[in-house]
Each structure stands twice: as structure tokens, then as C-alpha cells.
Amino acid sequence: KKVIFSGAQPTGVLTLGNYLGAIQNWKSFEDTYNCLYSIVDLHSLTVRNNPKEFKNACLSLLAQYLACGLNPDKNTIFFQSHVPQHSELAWILNCNTYMGELNRMTQFKDKSAQHKDNINAGLFTYPALQAADILLYQTNLVPVGQDQKQHLELARDIAIRFNNNYGETFTIPEIYTPKMGAKIMSLQQPEQKMSKSDENPNGTILILDEEKRLTKKMKKAVTDNEGVIRYRDEQPGVKNLITIYSKLTELSVEEIENKYDGKGYGHLKVDLAEIVTDTFRPIQEAYANYMDDLSYLEKIYTEGALKAQDLAEDTMKKVRKNIGLV
Numbered sequence: 001k002k003v004i005f006s007g008a009q010p011t012g013v014l015t016l017g018n019y020l021g022a023i024q025n026w027k028s029f030e031d032t033y034n035c036l037y038s039i040v041d042l043h044s045l046t047v048r049n050n051p052k053e054f055k056n057a058c059l060s061l062l063a064q065y066l067a068c069g070l071n072p073d074k075n076t077i078f079f080q081s082h083v084p085q086h087s088e089l090a091w092i093l094n095c096n097t098y099m100g101e102l103n104r105m106t107q108f109k110d111k112s113a114q115h116k117d118n119i120n121a122g123l124f125t126y127p128a129l130q131a132a133d134i135l136l137y138q139t140n141l142v143p144v145g146q147d148q149k150q151h152l153e154l155a156r157d158i159a160i161r162f163n164n165n166y167g168e169t170f171t172i173p174e175i176y177t178p179k180m181g182a183k184i185m186s187l188q189q190p191e192q193k194m195s196k197s198d199e200n201p202n203g204t205i206l207i208l209d210e211e212k213r214l215t216k217k218m219k220k221a222v223t224d225n226e227g228v229i230r231y232r233d234e235q236p237g238v239k240n241l242i243t244i245y246s247k248l249t250e251l252s253v254e255e256i257e258n259k260y261d262g263k264g265y266g267h268l269k270v271d272l273a274e275i276v277t278d279t280f281r282p283i284q285e286a287y288a289n290y291m292d293d294l295s296y297l298e299k300i301y302t303e304g305a306l307k308a309q310d311l312a313e314d315t316m317k318k319v320r321k322n323i324g325l326v
């Protein structure tokens with residue numbers, strides 16, 4: 001079976017963007033690929049966290065993965081920090097990645113502008129750790145949202161260079177982004193991506209938002225003065241709502257446009273709020289149950305780590321040998 005790797009950071013509750021851009025697709029691969037889905041806790045150390053809250057956020061993200069339907073019998077689900085080979089390979093890849101390459105990363109530029117008081121070395125070398133995550137498992141395909149493309153292109157460049165310098169070591173990973181929903185936009189600023197760290201909470205829908213809150217955010221969504229429900233770049237707010245609608249109902253854009261022909265934005269928003277609520281309700285119920293059963297979570301992440309460690313160690317043996325470590 002071909003291998004899939006992906007992950008999300010435990011920096012808060014998953015957004016509708018995370019769900020549609022990534023998690024929803026992850027599930028669709030579980031029967032045809034050997035899938036590894038990690039909670040990339042080491043990546044989140046690049047920002048300051050309260051240790052107690054952080055630990056809780058890590059367990060919560062595991063419960064969110066499961067609640068979103070990732071089946072632990074079919075997928076390997078684990079904490080990145082439980083597989084020390086990630087850190088080991090990250091160091092080696094750091095030594096094979098140029099400052100110039102890391103300097104070009106837009107996420108580094110954005111994050112260092114946001115956290116001026118904590119522009120740490122880890123934030124800078126973040127993409128090398130991400131490359132290690134992927135290359136460690138001889139990954140063939142990496143399903144992500146649009147915003148991760150630049151990091152993945154760098155991971156490919158690093159792998160190609162490494163293979164050229166030290167002989168065939170890594171599989172070169174392909175990038176997978178969904179045709180629709182690879183970049184869900186903020187409900188308040190539809191020219192910006194929906195993000196956990198948005199300073200305006202109304203722009204972001206979280207998978208654990210309760211119905212009232214969710215409906216309020218949806219009703220407040222920024223649209224325009226055109227007054228027609230059309231999927232086009234001139235109407236970024238409406239386009240975003242149609243995208244979300246289409247992804248959750250599997251109705252085509254055309255079917256949605258026809259359905260709302262001659263109707264107002266309010267109508268679309270109320271219906272969409274209901275659709276999103278209906279999607280998240282079972283996830284929220286499952287989430288509450290998982291969070292009540294920490295021993296089950298422990299069983300899942302322990303088994304996941306053992307499986308991942310085995311695979312990771314196979315690659316590390318090859319890496320150590322190829323670079324000449326005794």
C-alpha cells in the first residue's frame with residue numbers, strides 16, 4: 001500500500017477550514033492507503049504555551065481526530081513527540097536545508113510578524129521538521145490545505161537533494177489538495193484564510209462551536225451589495241459560503257446557484273448554518289464521549305506510537321548509514 005502522512009497542530013480547536021481542507025479528506029483515504037495522521041505537538045512549541053493547557057489541547061486534538069471519524073483500526077494516529085525519530089531526522093535535514101530556502105517561507109514571515117517577541121530558531125526551521133515528518137515514513141501523498149503547499153514543495157526539494165547527495169534514501173512525496181475547499185476564507189474578511197489565530201472570533205467557525213454561536217457567526221458573515229448568489233471571484237464572501245455549502249452537501253455549485261436563484265443572502269446563511277450544525281452535532285457528541293475516556297485515548301496513542309516508531313526506525317537506519325554515521 002502507498003503511504004499517506006498528514007497532521008495538524010494542537011493550537012486550539014479545529015476550524016471549519018481544517019475540517020474541509022484536510023481532515024474530511026484524510027478519512028477518504030483510509031481504505032486504499034497506509035495512513036499516518038499525527039498530532040504535531042513539537043511544531044506547536046514554536047509558540048509559547050501554558051504547559052497544562054497545552055497538554056489538554058493535545059489530548060483534545062486526538063479526541064477531535066477520532067470524533068471527525070478517523071478510524072484508529074485503519075489509520076495510525078499518534079503524537080509526533082512520541083516518535084523521537086522526528087527530532088532526529090529534523091536535525092539531519094536542518095543540516096541539508098539552506099537559510100535562503102527557509103527565509104522565503106511565507107508562514108515564517110507571517111508568524112514572525114505576529115509574534116515579534118518570540119522569533120525563535122524553531123519557528124525558522126519549522127519546515128525542516130515538517131519535511132522530517134513526511135520523509136520519515138517514505139510518504140507518497142500528503143493531503144493538506146493550500147497554505148501548506150510551500151512547505152511541501154520545500155520538503156520535496158530537500159528529499160531530492162538528499163537523494164542526490166547520499167544515494168536513494170527518501171520517497172519523493174506528492175502533494176494533494178482538494179479541488180474545492182483547499183482554502184476556506186474568514187467569514188469576516190473573505191480575502192483572508194479562515195484561521196484559528198484570527199483576532200476576530202466571528203471570522204472562524206470551530207468544529208466544537210455550539211449551535212447558537214455558530215448560527216450567529218454565519219448570520220454575520222460578510223457578503224456584498226450584488227444581491228445575487230453566484231460563485232465568482234467578484235463576490236469572495238458569497239463564493240466562500242457556496243464552497244462550504246457544496247463541500248458539506250455534495251450539491252454542485254450550479255445546483256446551489258439554481259436553488260437560491262432570486263433569493264437573498266439571509267436565506268442562504270440560515271440554511272448553511274443548519275447544514276454546518278447538522279454536520280458538527282455528531283462530531284461534538286462523539287468528542288464529549290472520547291474526552292470522558294482518557295484511558296481509551298491513551299490506548300490509541302500508545303498503539304499509534306509503536307506502529308509509527310517501527311516504520312520511522314526503518315528509514316532512520318537507512319539515513320544513518322547513508323550519511324556515514326558509525
Ligand code: TYM
Nearest residue numbers: 006007008009017018021022130144145182183184193194
Ligand atoms: P495546521 O495545523 O495549521 O492545519 C491543519 C490542516 O488544515 C489545513 N487548513 C486549511 N484548509 C483549508 N482552509 C483553511 N482556511 C485552512 N486552514 C488550515 C492546513 O493546510 C493543514 O492541512 N504545518 C502544518 C502541520 C504539519 C503537517 C506536517 C502537515 C506538520 N507536519 C506534515 C502535513 C504534513 C500546520 O500547521 O497545519
